[in-house]
Amino acid sequence: MKNKNKRIMTGTHFMLGNFAIVEGALAAGCDFFAGYPITPANEISERMAERMPQVGGSFLQGEDELCSVFALTGAALAGAKAMTATASAGYNYMQEGIGYAVASEIPLVIVDVQRCRGENFATQSDVMQMRWGASGDHELIVLAPASVQESFDYTIRAFNLSEKYRTPVVILSETTIALMREKLVIPEPEEIQIVNRRKPEIPPEKFVPFRADRNGVPPLPDLGDGYRIIHSLNPHDEYGGIAWDPDVFENLYDRITGKVLTNYNDIVQTERYYLDDAKIILVAYGSETRPCLSAARLARENGIKAGVLKLVTVWPVAEREIRQAAEQAEIVLTVEMNVGKFAREVERVCCGYARTGRVTKNRGLVHTTNEIYKAIEEASN
């Protein structure tokens, strides 16, 4: 490997999507990785096993996904920037740890390389598992890359958001993106923006561990810094004491979900393509945005005003941007590689503003440009 022992492999590469995630994690400062073998996420673990020791980080092959995700939470509380990678079925197990990380406000990054149930074909069928998987109330931040470059870029952003908001962030990858090789440009270290968690500036005896700042996020000391905090899943008050009290419970979960929702402008990102005068708007995320773009271009060549709203952040839902699109459009089509899941969110947001439709494909294959173009053509008639 070129640039061995370097944390940031500045330069131009032709790289696998899964490897780009690893390099993005390293660039973001990741120093702890744990994972359990599962296809099509294995390349992440394998490269991490090589890269982590090179940069002074830790690598753990857990006995299962539960071990991996909980090792992450322990390491993160000890001060690590921690990541795991799994695929759909493995993510099921990790929901338990994600629920704990949400409740105890622990920054970590989870990669889910979506695969069809029991097989490794392409799919986007985990999009709802991301949102609703863990028990208890939560708002996850979920980013969906559509290319190898985005796999790198979004991984850095995932770490930054998790550190800033003390919450788990998911990179929703897909077989398609994970096992594809493309050009990747890794910038100079000084060009990469890194966010680190805020630590307390006051001594332990005066520190109230779960009292939040104006962003809704309390500072987080490392284990061993002398703050002696109880990090519990159970309802806890500002002091960290386990307390069953309806007010404590309500305040805690209002804040934990609120810190994600009220920072919408900082968290939610979309990309707009040909939208200015578009009458038929495609809403898509991940790999499906690629055929959407070429289909929209084809439609334009044929005189149909089509455009694409690409969801960089799948969760929380980009309600403002989708509604804005709906206000100008005649019809909003959700393009997805599953039976039609995120479409429900788009329909909810568009209700009363525009007609909606679904362009779904659940055959382990990404849509072709022509398939989407045909749907645009039909909608324009």
Added chain:
Amino acid sequence: MKQNPLRRYLRKDCLPHFFCPGCGAAQVLNYFVRAADQVQLDFDKLVAIGGVGCAARIPVYLDAEVLHGVHGRTLPWATGIKLHNPDLKVVIFAGDGDAAAIGGNHLIQSARRNLDVTMIVVNNLNFGMTGGQAAPTTPQHMKTTTTPYGNAEKPFDICQLAITAGATFVSRWSPAKPLRAIKAIKNALQHVGFSLVEIICQCPTNFGRKALSTGDPVKNLDWIKESSVTVKKAAELSTEEKAKRFVLGDFLQITEPVFTGSSVITSQGGA
């Protein structure tokens, strides 16, 4: 009123504790602070971990760094902590459910790796917090709320399991032998590697009332006492007789390299 000098290891305002009168878990809390005091454990560098259950509440009273509230995942937490910061002292308080049921595989794998932590298993022979259901440690034929005709299953021997899997320090005592229990915890805290101390505990409220037909803590402890033998005496018993008893003793203390990660660059080779 003069305060117990060991009170300084507990959080302010944490008492009264939530354990039932006569509960063994509360005694283990007592043993731990005594052992910690004897070895002058630095509580700023102590991470005390509990999963879910009665025993899992023990760390919540300690004035240390505490992780609590997920069933069975104590050792994965500890693994992440120790790999990232080996200087922290990690002590796990697990019930028999945490250790041998839902977290059983984590116990086996952590022992195999010789993770440098101390695990104190408070084995009260049933799921106490949830109302006295059978556990993998419930003796055969004993009645619990989920074995109304007597437990049809054979119990786990947690210590033998840990030894076989690769633990490097293993002891088992009970509140009927408090000084031995404290000493075992003290030695475990000083051990480098995976140390496990199992304390067979009375649960008067649930196990006692169902299995022993008495909620009297003293009678419960008497039963444990009568059912226990030392390693020495156990050697004279038949396998059948031994299976009916709790064998108490300090079983193992050896030195092995500790776990520092699954992929590590060593001087013998590697990248």
